[in-house]
Amino acid sequence: MATVSNTLVVGAGMAGLTLAVALKRNGIGCEIVELREHLSEPGTGISLQGPALRALHTVGLAESCIARGFGYSFFKACDAQGNVTGTVELPRLLGPDYPATVGIMRHWVHEVLAEELARLGVAVRLGTTLTSLEQNGDGVDVALSDGTRARYDLVVGADGVNSTVRELTFGPQHEPRYTGQMNWRATVSRPPEVLGRYSYFGPTNKSGFNPISQTQMYIYALQNVPVKPRWPDEELPGRLRDLLSEFGGALARAREEVVSPEQIICRPTFSLIMPPPWHRGRVIVIGDAAHATTPQLASGASIAIEDAVVLARRLADGGGVEAVLTDFTARRYDRCRMVVQNSERLGEWEKRPGSPDDDTVNVVARSYQELAKPV
Numbered sequence: 078m079a080t081v082s083n084t085l086v087v088g089a090g091m092a093g094l095t096l097a098v099a100l101k102r103n104g105i106g107c108e109i110v111e112l113r114e115h116l117s118e119p120g121t122g123i124s125l126q127g128p129a130l131r132a133l134h135t136v137g138l139a140e141s142c143i144a145r146g147f148g149y150s151f152f153k154a155c156d157a158q159g160n161v162t163g164t165v166e167l168p169r170l171l172g173p174d175y176p177a178t179v180g181i182m183r184h185w186v187h188e189v190l191a192e193e194l195a196r197l198g199v200a201v202r203l204g205t206t207l208t209s210l211e212q213n214g215d216g217v218d219v220a221l222s223d224g225t226r227a228r229y230d231l232v233v234g235a236d237g238v239n240s241t242v243r244e245l246t247f248g249p250q251h252e253p254r255y256t257g258q259m260n261w262r263a264t265v266s267r268p269p270e271v272l273g274r275y276s277y278f279g280p281t282n283k284s285g286f287n288p289i290s291q292t293q294m295y296i297y298a299l300q301n302v303p304v305k306p307r308w309p310d311e312e313l314p315g316r317l318r319d320l321l322s323e324f325g326g327a328l329a330r331a332r333e334e335v336v337s338p339e340q341i342i343c344r345p346t347f348s349l350i351m352p353p354p355w356h357r358g359r360v361i362v363i364g365d366a367a368h369a370t371t372p373q374l375a376s377g378a379s380i381a382i383e384d385a386v387v388l389a390r391r392l393a394d395g396g397g398v399e400a401v402l403t404d405f406t407a408r409r410y411d412r413c414r415m416v417v418q419n420s421e422r423l424g425e426w427e428k429r430p431g432s433p434d435d436d437t438v439n440v441v442a443r444s445y446q447e448l449a450k451p452v
């Protein structure tokens with residue numbers, strides 16, 4: 078049986094919420110704190126690829142995500158004017174009754190997970206973080222920002238790319254690196270014929286759109302920006318429209334709908350892969366806190382959610398904490414490093430169009446083959 082019976086999860090993103098659900102389902106006590114006052118930042122859509130759906134299925138939540146999003150199973154490559162140049166069937170990792178991928182508003186994923194957590198009797202303590210942690214013997218003494226103190230068998234930092242738990246535990250040496258691109262998403266209406274993912278390859282940029290509901294889709298784009306910019310929100314619609322101006326077809330029509338900063342998320346791309354171990358004593362980091370990826374393979378959420386279910390399963394299998402946490406990282410490291418490094422290579426080729434060593438098609442195919450393997 079598990080030598081861990083009470084856990085503090087720091088961060089109620091996809092990794093933290095999934096972990097809390099999976100721990101409770103395995104009979105392991107768990108509390109969860111989240112810095113934000115709300116469960117999810119207002120945002121736009123996200124693609125949950127096959128590995129994410131498969132991991133969510135193990136905690137019984139894939140169907141709810143599919144129901145609140147838009148499932149699809151093909152990808153179409155297009156030229157800049159939207160003429161289709163190729164169609165790829167995406168693998169259905171959960172079998173023929175499930176879509177390969179689901180596009181969904183990010184807040185819906187958080188809500189599905191939080192509803193399940195509430196059903197299991199775990200409340201997310203919003204607007205709360207940890208202010209200190211100290212490892213003493215077989216436990217971790219934690220002080221929280223609400224003034225309370227408690228002792229846990231295990232603390233899990235699922236607090237994202239700028240993880241406080243990582244910094245408090247390992248020091249500042251594992252800083253995420255800006256990779257020279259800005260990642261754009263904008264929510265617009267979905268024309269009825271958009272039933273899968275479309276990518277437009279323009280003379281200078283790649284962009285496209287994914288369905289996320291019966292009425293909505295999101296536009297995505299990556300922009301090469303060597304020095305991380307600070308753009309005021311009110312500039313975002315104009316900047317995105319400029320970026321999309323080289324495209325025709327359905328993307329040009331969707332571009333006309335980009336009018337308000339509230340529709341848009343624009344974030345710098347970061348890359349980070351922590352070398353093992355991902356734990357020190359009884360504190361471990363998972364998800365973006367341990368491995369943040371640039372978006373080329375759209376798999377950051379997949380590997381974060383997978384971390385959560387694998388860690389919960391490994392803890393439930395029992396054994397000494399040191400051995401369990403070492404084994405967890407060993408199971409996860411190569412797969413997460415592959416996603417981070419291959420995504421970054423793809424980004425490098427995007428920044429140097431026409432590179433003689435550009436091997437995008439093979440790297441994408443090999444990465445998805447690897448990710449299709451069960452965890």
Ligand SMILES: Cc1cc2nc3c(=O)[nH]c(=O)nc-3n(C[C@H](O)[C@H](O)[C@H](O)COP(=O)(O)OP(=O)(O)OC[C@H]3O[C@@H](n4cnc5c(N)ncnc54)[C@H](O)[C@@H]3O)c2cc1C
Pocket residue numbers: 087088089090091092093110111112113116122123124125126205206207235236237238239240241242260261262342343344363364365366370372375376377378379381
């Ligand atoms: C614009 C954009 C688009 C993306 N699109 C996709 C996509 O389509 N598909 C995909 O697979 N991935 C995508 N990703 C990546 C994906 O969002 C991340 O990999 C995933 O969210 C990681 O989950 P996480 O739970 O580890 O971290 P996060 O989602 O960052 O969650 C961390 C949580 O911890 C909280 N927190 C932070 N600090 C503290 C603290 N000190 N105390 C308490 N709580 C704290 C945060 O508020 C947050 O709620 C995208 C990323 C971006 C930026």
